Amino acid sequence: MNLNELTIKQASEGLRQKEFSTTELVSSCLKSVREKDDDLHSYLAVFQDALEQAKKADEKISTYRNVEMSNLPPLFGIPLAVKDNILIQGKRCTAGSKILENYMASYDATVISKLKSQGVIFLGKTNLDEFAMGSSTENSGFGPTKNPHDSTRVPGGSSGGSAAAVSANLCLGALGSDTGGSIRQPAAFCGIVGLKPTYGRVSRHGLIAMASSLDQIGPLTKTVEDAKILFEAIAGGDSFDATAIKTKHDSRTTTHELKNIKIGIPKEYFGQGLDTEVKKIIKSALKKLEEVGAEIQEISLPHSEYALPAYYIIVPSEVSANLARFDGIRYGLQETSAKNLKEVYTKSRALGFGPEVKRRIMLGTYTLSAGYYDAYYLKAQKVRQLIRQDFEKAFAEIDFIIGPTTPTPAFKLGERSDDPLQMYLADIYTVAVNLAGVPALSLPAGYSETTKLPVGLQIIGQWFKENELLNFAAQVEKLIKPKD
Protein backbone atom coordinates (compact mmCIF):
# COMPACT_ATOMS: atom_id res chain seq x y z
CA MET A 1 0.00 0.00 0.00
CA ASN A 2 1.25 3.46 -0.82
CA LEU A 3 1.75 5.70 2.17
CA ASN A 4 -0.79 8.26 0.92
CA GLU A 5 -3.44 5.51 1.00
CA LEU A 6 -3.11 5.04 4.75
CA THR A 7 -5.59 6.31 7.28
CA ILE A 8 -4.48 8.85 9.89
CA LYS A 9 -4.50 6.10 12.52
CA GLN A 10 -2.39 3.75 10.40
CA ALA A 11 0.05 6.52 9.48
CA SER A 12 0.48 7.67 13.07
CA GLU A 13 1.21 4.09 14.15
CA GLY A 14 3.64 3.61 11.28
CA LEU A 15 5.49 6.81 12.21
CA ARG A 16 5.74 5.73 15.82
CA GLN A 17 7.03 2.29 14.86
CA LYS A 18 9.52 4.08 12.57
CA GLU A 19 8.26 2.00 9.61
CA PHE A 20 8.54 5.14 7.52
CA SER A 21 9.38 8.81 7.99
CA THR A 22 7.23 11.92 7.90
CA THR A 23 9.19 12.94 4.79
CA GLU A 24 8.25 9.70 3.06
CA LEU A 25 4.62 10.10 4.10
CA VAL A 26 4.37 13.69 2.88
CA SER A 27 6.31 12.90 -0.33
CA SER A 28 3.85 10.14 -1.13
CA CYS A 29 0.94 12.56 -0.84
CA LEU A 30 2.68 15.27 -2.86
CA LYS A 31 3.55 12.75 -5.59
CA SER A 32 -0.10 11.81 -5.85
CA VAL A 33 -1.06 15.49 -6.01
CA ARG A 34 1.35 16.01 -8.92
CA GLU A 35 -0.05 12.96 -10.71
CA LYS A 36 -3.76 13.53 -10.21
CA ASP A 37 -4.57 17.07 -9.27
CA ASP A 38 -4.09 18.77 -12.65
CA ASP A 39 -7.14 16.83 -13.61
CA LEU A 40 -9.04 16.76 -10.32
CA HIS A 41 -8.33 20.35 -9.25
CA SER A 42 -9.00 19.68 -5.57
CA TYR A 43 -6.21 22.02 -4.40
CA LEU A 44 -6.07 25.77 -5.01
CA ALA A 45 -2.59 25.98 -3.51
CA VAL A 46 -0.04 23.32 -2.65
CA PHE A 47 2.47 24.45 -0.04
CA GLN A 48 6.03 24.49 -1.30
CA ASP A 49 7.33 24.22 2.26
CA ALA A 50 5.41 21.04 3.17
CA LEU A 51 8.40 18.80 2.48
CA GLU A 52 10.67 21.09 4.48
CA GLN A 53 8.24 20.92 7.42
CA ALA A 54 8.29 17.13 7.12
CA LYS A 55 12.10 17.04 7.22
CA LYS A 56 12.11 19.26 10.31
CA ALA A 57 9.62 16.90 11.94
CA ASP A 58 11.87 13.93 11.19
CA GLU A 59 14.88 15.77 12.59
CA LYS A 60 12.96 16.52 15.75
CA ILE A 61 12.13 12.88 16.41
CA SER A 62 15.39 11.39 15.10
CA THR A 63 16.75 11.14 18.62
CA TYR A 64 13.48 10.10 20.22
CA ARG A 65 13.29 6.75 21.89
CA ASN A 66 10.19 4.60 22.20
CA VAL A 67 8.75 6.42 25.20
CA GLU A 68 9.04 9.81 23.57
CA MET A 69 7.69 8.43 20.30
CA SER A 70 4.62 7.00 21.95
CA ASN A 71 3.99 10.34 23.66
CA LEU A 72 3.85 12.24 20.38
CA PRO A 73 0.56 14.06 19.79
CA PRO A 74 -1.92 11.94 17.77
CA LEU A 75 -1.54 14.06 14.61
CA PHE A 76 2.22 14.53 14.64
CA GLY A 77 3.60 14.39 11.09
CA ILE A 78 0.21 13.79 9.52
CA PRO A 79 -0.34 15.50 6.14
CA LEU A 80 -3.67 17.34 6.00
CA ALA A 81 -5.42 19.66 3.56
CA VAL A 82 -7.37 22.75 4.60
CA LYS A 83 -10.43 24.30 2.94
CA ASP A 84 -9.49 27.70 1.58
CA ASN A 85 -11.81 29.64 3.87
CA ILE A 86 -9.75 28.81 6.95
CA LEU A 87 -6.83 31.16 7.61
CA ILE A 88 -3.23 29.93 7.79
CA GLN A 89 -0.91 32.81 8.60
CA GLY A 90 1.35 33.85 5.77
CA LYS A 91 -0.55 31.81 3.18
CA ARG A 92 -3.07 33.04 0.68
CA CYS A 93 -6.70 32.61 1.67
CA THR A 94 -9.13 33.17 -1.18
CA ALA A 95 -12.46 31.77 0.09
CA GLY A 96 -12.72 30.55 -3.51
CA SER A 97 -13.32 34.15 -4.60
CA LYS A 98 -11.65 36.53 -7.01
CA ILE A 99 -12.21 39.29 -4.49
CA LEU A 100 -9.60 37.65 -2.23
CA GLU A 101 -7.41 36.22 -4.96
CA ASN A 102 -4.26 37.75 -3.51
CA TYR A 103 -5.21 38.06 0.14
CA MET A 104 -2.53 36.84 2.57
CA ALA A 105 -3.84 35.68 5.93
CA SER A 106 -2.37 37.68 8.79
CA TYR A 107 -3.17 35.17 11.50
CA ASP A 108 -3.86 31.48 12.10
CA ALA A 109 -7.38 30.24 12.69
CA THR A 110 -7.66 28.73 16.16
CA VAL A 111 -8.12 25.25 14.66
CA ILE A 112 -4.89 25.77 12.70
CA SER A 113 -2.96 26.81 15.84
CA LYS A 114 -4.23 23.70 17.57
CA LEU A 115 -3.17 21.47 14.70
CA LYS A 116 0.21 23.20 14.37
CA SER A 117 0.87 22.57 18.04
CA GLN A 118 0.38 18.85 17.35
CA GLY A 119 2.86 18.93 14.49
CA VAL A 120 0.46 18.50 11.58
CA ILE A 121 1.97 19.05 8.12
CA PHE A 122 -0.35 21.20 5.99
CA LEU A 123 -0.17 20.25 2.33
CA GLY A 124 -2.21 23.12 0.95
CA LYS A 125 -5.60 24.84 0.60
CA THR A 126 -8.50 23.15 -1.09
CA ASN A 127 -11.11 24.39 -3.53
CA LEU A 128 -14.59 25.42 -2.45
CA ASP A 129 -17.72 27.13 -3.67
CA GLU A 130 -17.11 30.88 -3.38
CA PHE A 131 -17.47 31.93 0.28
CA ALA A 132 -18.80 28.43 0.95
CA MET A 133 -21.98 29.17 -0.97
CA GLY A 134 -22.94 26.17 -3.00
CA SER A 135 -23.43 22.43 -3.13
CA SER A 136 -21.12 21.45 -5.97
CA THR A 137 -17.89 23.52 -5.86
CA GLU A 138 -18.94 24.84 -9.28
CA ASN A 139 -19.30 28.30 -7.75
CA SER A 140 -15.56 28.54 -7.12
CA GLY A 141 -13.98 31.62 -8.69
CA PHE A 142 -11.12 29.38 -9.81
CA GLY A 143 -12.85 26.53 -11.61
CA PRO A 144 -14.63 23.43 -10.35
CA THR A 145 -13.25 20.28 -8.74
CA LYS A 146 -14.10 16.86 -10.17
CA ASN A 147 -15.47 13.88 -8.32
CA PRO A 148 -12.67 11.26 -8.07
CA HIS A 149 -15.24 8.49 -8.65
CA ASP A 150 -16.50 9.99 -11.91
CA SER A 151 -14.77 12.95 -13.49
CA THR A 152 -17.95 14.10 -15.25
CA ARG A 153 -19.59 14.68 -11.89
CA VAL A 154 -19.36 17.15 -9.04
CA PRO A 155 -17.64 16.29 -5.77
CA GLY A 156 -20.36 18.15 -3.90
CA GLY A 157 -19.88 21.40 -2.03
CA SER A 158 -18.98 23.65 -0.64
CA SER A 159 -16.06 21.59 0.76
CA GLY A 160 -15.68 19.77 -2.57
CA GLY A 161 -11.92 20.24 -2.78
CA SER A 162 -11.33 18.77 0.68
CA ALA A 163 -13.66 15.84 0.00
CA ALA A 164 -12.07 15.05 -3.37
CA ALA A 165 -8.55 15.33 -1.92
CA VAL A 166 -9.32 12.86 0.87
CA SER A 167 -11.18 10.49 -1.46
CA ALA A 168 -8.34 10.50 -4.01
CA ASN A 169 -5.68 10.02 -1.32
CA LEU A 170 -4.09 13.40 -1.98
CA CYS A 171 -3.90 13.91 1.81
CA LEU A 172 -4.72 11.78 4.84
CA GLY A 173 -7.53 14.00 6.04
CA ALA A 174 -8.86 17.49 5.62
CA LEU A 175 -10.70 20.33 7.28
CA GLY A 176 -13.91 21.67 5.81
CA SER A 177 -16.74 23.88 6.97
CA ASP A 178 -20.44 23.11 7.14
CA THR A 179 -23.26 25.67 7.21
CA GLY A 180 -26.02 23.67 5.52
CA GLY A 181 -24.31 20.41 4.63
CA SER A 182 -21.02 21.58 3.14
CA ILE A 183 -18.98 18.85 4.85
CA ARG A 184 -21.53 16.04 4.88
CA GLN A 185 -22.86 16.33 1.34
CA PRO A 186 -19.44 16.27 -0.40
CA ALA A 187 -18.38 13.47 1.96
CA ALA A 188 -21.43 11.51 0.75
CA PHE A 189 -20.76 12.30 -2.92
CA CYS A 190 -17.08 11.29 -2.62
CA GLY A 191 -17.54 8.20 -0.49
CA ILE A 192 -15.75 9.38 2.65
CA VAL A 193 -16.58 10.39 6.24
CA GLY A 194 -17.56 13.94 7.17
CA LEU A 195 -18.53 15.33 10.57
CA LYS A 196 -20.31 18.57 11.37
CA PRO A 197 -19.83 19.15 15.10
CA THR A 198 -22.45 20.72 17.38
CA TYR A 199 -22.63 24.46 16.79
CA GLY A 200 -20.25 26.01 19.29
CA ARG A 201 -18.08 22.92 19.61
CA VAL A 202 -15.25 24.17 17.38
CA SER A 203 -13.99 27.74 17.29
CA ARG A 204 -14.87 29.79 14.22
CA HIS A 205 -12.02 32.25 14.81
CA GLY A 206 -10.14 32.37 11.52
CA LEU A 207 -12.95 30.84 9.47
CA ILE A 208 -14.09 33.34 6.87
CA ALA A 209 -17.65 33.87 8.05
CA MET A 210 -20.63 32.96 5.94
CA ALA A 211 -23.62 32.54 8.28
CA SER A 212 -22.39 33.10 11.80
CA SER A 213 -25.23 31.29 13.57
CA LEU A 214 -24.70 28.12 11.52
CA ASP A 215 -21.04 27.81 10.41
CA GLN A 216 -18.90 25.03 11.90
CA ILE A 217 -15.48 23.67 10.98
CA GLY A 218 -15.19 19.88 10.87
CA PRO A 219 -13.12 16.93 9.63
CA LEU A 220 -13.30 15.03 6.33
CA THR A 221 -11.53 11.70 6.64
CA LYS A 222 -11.33 8.16 5.31
CA THR A 223 -12.69 6.53 8.48
CA VAL A 224 -14.81 7.40 11.50
CA GLU A 225 -11.82 6.70 13.76
CA ASP A 226 -9.82 9.34 11.87
CA ALA A 227 -12.73 11.80 12.14
CA LYS A 228 -12.67 11.33 15.90
CA ILE A 229 -8.92 12.00 16.08
CA LEU A 230 -9.16 15.14 13.96
CA PHE A 231 -12.32 16.38 15.71
CA GLU A 232 -10.76 16.05 19.15
CA ALA A 233 -7.71 17.99 17.99
CA ILE A 234 -9.79 21.00 16.92
CA ALA A 235 -12.68 21.05 19.40
CA GLY A 236 -12.76 23.37 22.37
CA GLY A 237 -13.59 26.78 23.73
CA ASP A 238 -11.79 29.90 22.54
CA SER A 239 -11.53 33.44 23.89
CA PHE A 240 -11.60 34.68 20.31
CA ASP A 241 -14.99 33.10 19.61
CA ALA A 242 -17.79 34.03 21.99
CA THR A 243 -20.00 31.29 20.53
CA ALA A 244 -17.52 28.49 21.22
CA ILE A 245 -18.54 26.54 24.29
CA LYS A 246 -15.99 25.62 26.88
CA THR A 247 -17.55 22.27 27.92
CA LYS A 248 -15.00 19.60 28.45
CA HIS A 249 -15.27 16.93 25.80
CA ASP A 250 -15.50 13.36 26.95
CA SER A 251 -13.21 11.49 24.62
CA ARG A 252 -13.37 8.00 26.06
CA THR A 253 -13.85 5.41 23.37
CA THR A 254 -16.52 3.07 24.56
CA THR A 255 -17.67 0.29 22.32
CA HIS A 256 -21.41 0.60 22.36
CA GLU A 257 -23.46 -2.49 22.00
CA LEU A 258 -25.61 -1.85 18.96
CA LYS A 259 -28.23 -3.96 20.65
CA ASN A 260 -30.94 -1.81 22.20
CA ILE A 261 -29.71 1.43 20.70
CA LYS A 262 -32.80 3.40 19.74
CA ILE A 263 -32.70 4.74 16.21
CA GLY A 264 -35.28 7.13 14.80
CA ILE A 265 -36.05 7.21 11.09
CA PRO A 266 -37.84 10.44 10.16
CA LYS A 267 -40.68 9.64 7.84
CA GLU A 268 -40.17 13.03 6.19
CA TYR A 269 -36.72 11.95 4.98
CA PHE A 270 -38.01 9.00 2.96
CA GLY A 271 -40.65 10.71 0.90
CA GLN A 272 -40.73 12.36 -2.47
CA GLY A 273 -37.49 13.36 -4.09
CA LEU A 274 -35.41 10.51 -2.65
CA ASP A 275 -33.66 8.51 -5.35
CA THR A 276 -34.78 4.86 -5.28
CA GLU A 277 -31.23 3.50 -5.34
CA VAL A 278 -30.21 5.71 -2.42
CA LYS A 279 -33.30 4.62 -0.51
CA LYS A 280 -32.48 0.96 -1.14
CA ILE A 281 -28.96 1.32 0.23
CA ILE A 282 -30.10 3.18 3.36
CA LYS A 283 -32.89 0.68 4.02
CA SER A 284 -30.43 -2.16 3.65
CA ALA A 285 -28.10 -0.55 6.20
CA LEU A 286 -31.02 -0.12 8.59
CA LYS A 287 -31.93 -3.77 8.15
CA LYS A 288 -28.40 -4.80 9.17
CA LEU A 289 -28.71 -2.64 12.26
CA GLU A 290 -32.00 -4.23 13.12
CA GLU A 291 -30.48 -7.69 12.72
CA VAL A 292 -27.92 -6.94 15.42
CA GLY A 293 -30.57 -5.79 17.85
CA ALA A 294 -30.89 -2.04 17.31
CA GLU A 295 -34.40 -0.73 17.83
CA ILE A 296 -35.54 1.13 14.76
CA GLN A 297 -38.66 3.24 14.96
CA GLU A 298 -40.30 5.69 12.64
CA ILE A 299 -40.36 9.22 14.01
CA SER A 300 -41.60 12.53 12.74
CA LEU A 301 -39.77 15.81 12.44
CA PRO A 302 -42.92 17.68 11.46
CA HIS A 303 -41.29 20.95 10.42
CA SER A 304 -38.82 19.25 8.04
CA GLU A 305 -40.36 20.76 4.92
CA TYR A 306 -39.76 24.25 6.32
CA ALA A 307 -36.05 23.77 6.92
CA LEU A 308 -34.94 24.68 3.41
CA PRO A 309 -37.08 27.85 3.16
CA ALA A 310 -36.01 28.96 6.65
CA TYR A 311 -32.39 28.28 5.74
CA TYR A 312 -32.62 30.29 2.53
CA ILE A 313 -33.81 33.32 4.44
CA ILE A 314 -31.47 33.06 7.41
CA VAL A 315 -28.31 32.31 5.47
CA PRO A 316 -28.54 35.07 2.84
CA SER A 317 -29.48 37.52 5.60
CA GLU A 318 -26.40 36.67 7.63
CA VAL A 319 -24.29 36.51 4.47
CA SER A 320 -25.30 40.02 3.47
CA ALA A 321 -24.00 41.26 6.80
CA ASN A 322 -20.82 39.16 6.84
CA LEU A 323 -19.78 40.05 3.31
CA ALA A 324 -20.22 43.79 3.82
CA ARG A 325 -16.58 43.89 4.92
CA PHE A 326 -15.42 43.14 1.36
CA ASP A 327 -15.40 46.77 0.35
CA GLY A 328 -12.34 46.92 -1.90
CA ILE A 329 -10.60 49.07 0.72
CA ARG A 330 -9.20 47.06 3.61
CA TYR A 331 -8.23 43.92 1.65
CA GLY A 332 -9.01 42.20 -1.59
CA LEU A 333 -9.28 43.63 -5.03
CA GLN A 334 -10.28 47.17 -5.81
CA GLU A 335 -11.79 48.37 -9.08
CA THR A 336 -9.42 51.14 -10.03
CA SER A 337 -11.82 52.93 -12.40
CA ALA A 338 -14.06 53.91 -9.46
CA LYS A 339 -14.73 57.66 -9.51
CA ASN A 340 -15.99 58.10 -5.97
CA LEU A 341 -16.30 56.24 -2.70
CA LYS A 342 -19.61 54.57 -3.49
CA GLU A 343 -18.20 53.29 -6.77
CA VAL A 344 -15.20 51.83 -4.95
CA TYR A 345 -17.73 49.65 -3.13
CA THR A 346 -20.20 48.94 -5.92
CA LYS A 347 -17.62 48.29 -8.65
CA SER A 348 -15.10 46.34 -6.55
CA ARG A 349 -17.79 44.07 -5.21
CA ALA A 350 -19.32 43.66 -8.65
CA LEU A 351 -15.94 42.71 -10.07
CA GLY A 352 -14.88 40.37 -7.29
CA PHE A 353 -18.04 38.46 -6.40
CA GLY A 354 -19.52 35.62 -8.45
CA PRO A 355 -23.23 35.24 -9.32
CA GLU A 356 -24.29 33.02 -6.40
CA VAL A 357 -22.66 35.36 -3.91
CA LYS A 358 -24.36 38.37 -5.48
CA ARG A 359 -27.66 36.50 -5.46
CA ARG A 360 -27.44 35.73 -1.76
CA ILE A 361 -26.26 39.20 -0.80
CA MET A 362 -29.20 40.68 -2.72
CA LEU A 363 -31.67 38.28 -1.14
CA GLY A 364 -30.30 38.90 2.34
CA THR A 365 -30.26 42.67 1.90
CA TYR A 366 -33.91 42.50 0.88
CA THR A 367 -35.01 40.24 3.73
CA LEU A 368 -33.28 42.39 6.33
CA SER A 369 -34.38 45.70 4.91
CA ALA A 370 -36.86 48.00 6.61
CA GLY A 371 -40.38 46.68 6.29
CA TYR A 372 -39.35 43.13 5.48
CA TYR A 373 -37.34 42.05 8.52
CA ASP A 374 -40.37 40.76 10.47
CA ALA A 375 -41.93 38.97 7.53
CA TYR A 376 -38.78 37.12 6.57
CA TYR A 377 -35.84 36.95 8.97
CA LEU A 378 -37.81 37.06 12.19
CA LYS A 379 -40.35 34.56 10.87
CA ALA A 380 -37.56 32.24 9.76
CA GLN A 381 -35.91 32.40 13.18
CA LYS A 382 -39.21 31.41 14.80
CA VAL A 383 -39.60 28.47 12.45
CA ARG A 384 -36.00 27.62 13.28
CA GLN A 385 -36.98 27.38 16.96
CA LEU A 386 -39.73 24.93 16.00
CA ILE A 387 -37.29 22.87 13.95
CA ARG A 388 -34.97 22.75 16.95
CA GLN A 389 -37.86 21.65 19.14
CA ASP A 390 -38.64 18.83 16.69
CA PHE A 391 -35.16 17.44 17.39
CA GLU A 392 -35.48 17.96 21.16
CA LYS A 393 -38.73 16.01 21.19
CA ALA A 394 -37.28 13.25 19.01
CA PHE A 395 -34.18 12.84 21.18
CA ALA A 396 -36.36 12.38 24.24
CA GLU A 397 -37.36 9.03 22.72
CA ILE A 398 -34.39 7.91 20.62
CA ASP A 399 -30.58 8.03 20.70
CA PHE A 400 -29.74 8.76 17.07
CA ILE A 401 -31.52 9.77 13.89
CA ILE A 402 -30.54 8.02 10.67
CA GLY A 403 -31.36 8.83 7.08
CA PRO A 404 -29.81 9.47 3.69
CA THR A 405 -27.29 12.35 3.60
CA THR A 406 -28.42 13.44 0.15
CA PRO A 407 -31.47 12.71 -2.02
CA THR A 408 -29.32 11.58 -4.95
CA PRO A 409 -25.71 10.58 -5.61
CA ALA A 410 -23.37 13.11 -7.25
CA PHE A 411 -24.96 14.94 -10.17
CA LYS A 412 -23.16 15.91 -13.37
CA LEU A 413 -21.06 19.05 -13.70
CA GLY A 414 -23.27 21.75 -15.20
CA GLU A 415 -26.48 19.84 -14.49
CA ARG A 416 -27.83 22.21 -11.83
CA SER A 417 -25.63 25.27 -12.14
CA ASP A 418 -28.29 27.27 -14.02
CA ASP A 419 -31.09 26.63 -11.56
CA PRO A 420 -30.39 27.93 -8.04
CA LEU A 421 -33.46 26.30 -6.51
CA GLN A 422 -32.58 22.88 -7.97
CA MET A 423 -29.09 23.27 -6.49
CA TYR A 424 -30.54 24.19 -3.09
CA LEU A 425 -32.54 20.94 -3.03
CA ALA A 426 -29.30 18.95 -2.72
CA ASP A 427 -29.21 20.03 0.92
CA ILE A 428 -32.72 18.96 1.86
CA TYR A 429 -31.58 16.45 4.52
CA THR A 430 -28.67 18.42 5.85
CA VAL A 431 -29.87 21.99 6.54
CA ALA A 432 -32.21 21.19 9.45
CA VAL A 433 -29.18 19.88 11.34
CA ASN A 434 -27.42 23.25 11.12
CA LEU A 435 -30.56 25.16 12.01
CA ALA A 436 -30.99 23.08 15.17
CA GLY A 437 -27.26 23.09 15.95
CA VAL A 438 -27.01 19.31 16.46
CA PRO A 439 -23.95 17.30 15.36
CA ALA A 440 -24.17 14.97 12.37
CA LEU A 441 -21.90 12.65 10.47
CA SER A 442 -22.05 11.16 6.98
CA LEU A 443 -20.40 7.84 6.27
CA PRO A 444 -20.21 5.69 3.10
CA ALA A 445 -23.09 3.23 2.87
CA GLY A 446 -22.61 1.76 -0.57
CA TYR A 447 -22.66 2.49 -4.28
CA SER A 448 -25.66 3.22 -6.48
CA GLU A 449 -26.53 0.22 -8.61
CA THR A 450 -26.74 1.79 -12.06
CA THR A 451 -24.24 4.64 -11.80
CA LYS A 452 -21.80 3.09 -9.31
CA LEU A 453 -21.56 6.31 -7.30
CA PRO A 454 -21.01 6.60 -3.54
CA VAL A 455 -24.04 6.96 -1.30
CA GLY A 456 -23.81 8.47 2.19
CA LEU A 457 -25.74 7.62 5.33
CA GLN A 458 -26.29 10.45 7.81
CA ILE A 459 -26.36 9.94 11.56
CA ILE A 460 -27.62 12.84 13.65
CA GLY A 461 -26.71 12.96 17.34
CA GLN A 462 -27.59 15.01 20.35
CA TRP A 463 -26.12 18.39 21.20
CA PHE A 464 -22.55 18.12 22.50
CA LYS A 465 -22.59 14.31 22.40
CA GLU A 466 -20.03 13.88 19.63
CA ASN A 467 -18.34 11.07 21.54
CA GLU A 468 -21.50 8.98 21.54
CA LEU A 469 -22.11 9.87 17.90
CA LEU A 470 -18.58 8.93 16.83
CA ASN A 471 -18.56 5.70 18.80
CA PHE A 472 -21.91 4.67 17.36
CA ALA A 473 -20.86 5.70 13.85
CA ALA A 474 -17.71 3.55 14.14
CA GLN A 475 -19.90 0.56 14.92
CA VAL A 476 -22.23 1.32 12.01
CA GLU A 477 -19.22 1.78 9.74
CA LYS A 478 -17.94 -1.69 10.62
CA LEU A 479 -21.36 -3.22 10.11
CA ILE A 480 -22.24 -1.71 6.76
CA LYS A 481 -18.82 -1.40 5.16
CA PRO A 482 -19.47 -1.35 1.41
CA LYS A 483 -17.56 -3.81 -0.72
CA ASP A 484 -15.25 -1.71 -2.91
Next chain:
Amino acid sequence: MITPKKVEHIASLARLELTAGEEKKIEKELSAILEFVEKLNEVNTAGIEPMTGGTNLKNVTRSDEQIDKILEDKAGDLIDAVPEKRSGWINVKAVFE
Protein backbone atom coordinates in the same frame (compact mmCIF):
# COMPACT_ATOMS: atom_id res chain seq x y z
CA MET B 1 -43.07 41.33 -5.20
CA ILE B 2 -39.70 42.11 -6.76
CA THR B 3 -39.81 44.90 -9.29
CA PRO B 4 -36.93 46.31 -11.37
CA LYS B 5 -37.04 49.41 -9.17
CA LYS B 6 -36.77 47.24 -6.08
CA VAL B 7 -33.79 45.41 -7.57
CA GLU B 8 -32.05 48.74 -8.16
CA HIS B 9 -32.78 49.85 -4.60
CA ILE B 10 -31.48 46.60 -3.07
CA ALA B 11 -28.36 46.69 -5.24
CA SER B 12 -27.68 50.18 -3.98
CA LEU B 13 -28.14 49.12 -0.35
CA ALA B 14 -25.91 46.11 -0.95
CA ARG B 15 -23.33 48.30 -2.67
CA LEU B 16 -23.33 46.08 -5.75
CA GLU B 17 -23.18 47.43 -9.28
CA LEU B 18 -25.23 45.14 -11.51
CA THR B 19 -25.38 45.15 -15.29
CA ALA B 20 -28.80 45.43 -16.95
CA GLY B 21 -28.60 41.74 -17.80
CA GLU B 22 -27.70 40.83 -14.21
CA GLU B 23 -30.57 42.96 -12.90
CA LYS B 24 -33.08 41.13 -15.09
CA LYS B 25 -31.72 37.72 -14.16
CA ILE B 26 -31.61 38.47 -10.45
CA GLU B 27 -35.16 39.84 -10.56
CA LYS B 28 -36.37 36.47 -11.83
CA GLU B 29 -34.22 34.45 -9.46
CA LEU B 30 -35.11 36.46 -6.38
CA SER B 31 -38.82 36.23 -7.26
CA ALA B 32 -38.55 32.47 -7.57
CA ILE B 33 -36.69 32.11 -4.28
CA LEU B 34 -39.04 34.46 -2.44
CA GLU B 35 -41.97 32.48 -3.77
CA PHE B 36 -40.31 29.33 -2.44
CA VAL B 37 -39.78 30.76 1.03
CA GLU B 38 -43.40 31.99 1.21
CA LYS B 39 -44.05 28.45 2.42
CA LEU B 40 -43.04 29.59 5.89
CA ASN B 41 -46.34 31.43 6.18
CA GLU B 42 -47.99 28.02 6.56
CA VAL B 43 -46.36 27.69 9.97
CA ASN B 44 -48.13 29.03 13.03
CA THR B 45 -45.40 30.77 15.01
CA ALA B 46 -47.61 32.57 17.51
CA GLY B 47 -45.88 32.71 20.88
CA ILE B 48 -42.65 31.18 19.57
CA GLU B 49 -39.40 32.90 20.56
CA PRO B 50 -37.11 33.45 17.58
CA MET B 51 -33.86 31.51 17.74
CA THR B 52 -31.49 34.44 17.53
CA GLY B 53 -28.21 32.55 17.38
CA GLY B 54 -26.79 29.06 17.19
CA THR B 55 -26.84 28.43 20.93
CA ASN B 56 -28.71 29.58 24.02
CA LEU B 57 -25.69 31.50 25.22
CA LYS B 58 -26.34 35.03 26.40
CA ASN B 59 -24.01 37.90 27.21
CA VAL B 60 -20.77 35.98 26.84
CA THR B 61 -18.07 38.32 28.05
CA ARG B 62 -14.43 38.19 28.96
CA SER B 63 -12.29 40.60 30.89
CA ASP B 64 -11.05 43.55 28.85
CA GLU B 65 -7.46 42.37 28.54
CA GLN B 66 -5.24 42.11 25.53
CA ILE B 67 -5.15 38.40 24.61
CA ASP B 68 -3.11 38.61 21.44
CA LYS B 69 0.37 39.22 22.83
CA ILE B 70 2.37 39.00 19.64
CA LEU B 71 1.59 42.26 17.84
CA GLU B 72 4.93 42.99 16.19
CA ASP B 73 4.55 43.35 12.41
CA LYS B 74 0.81 42.72 12.65
CA ALA B 75 0.01 46.30 11.60
CA GLY B 76 2.41 45.90 8.68
CA ASP B 77 0.66 42.69 7.60
CA LEU B 78 -2.69 44.44 7.68
CA ILE B 79 -1.44 47.37 5.59
CA ASP B 80 0.18 44.94 3.15
CA ALA B 81 -3.27 43.54 2.45
CA VAL B 82 -4.72 46.96 1.59
CA PRO B 83 -5.08 47.51 -2.17
CA GLU B 84 -4.70 51.32 -2.11
CA LYS B 85 -2.22 52.57 0.42
CA ARG B 86 0.16 55.48 0.97
CA SER B 87 2.97 55.76 3.52
CA GLY B 88 1.47 53.12 5.76
CA TRP B 89 -2.03 54.63 5.63
CA ILE B 90 -5.11 53.33 3.86
CA ASN B 91 -5.85 55.62 0.92
CA VAL B 92 -9.59 56.23 0.44
CA LYS B 93 -11.68 58.45 -1.78
CA ALA B 94 -13.28 61.54 -0.32
CA VAL B 95 -16.09 60.71 2.07
CA PHE B 96 -17.79 64.01 1.40
CA GLU B 97 -17.94 65.47 -2.07
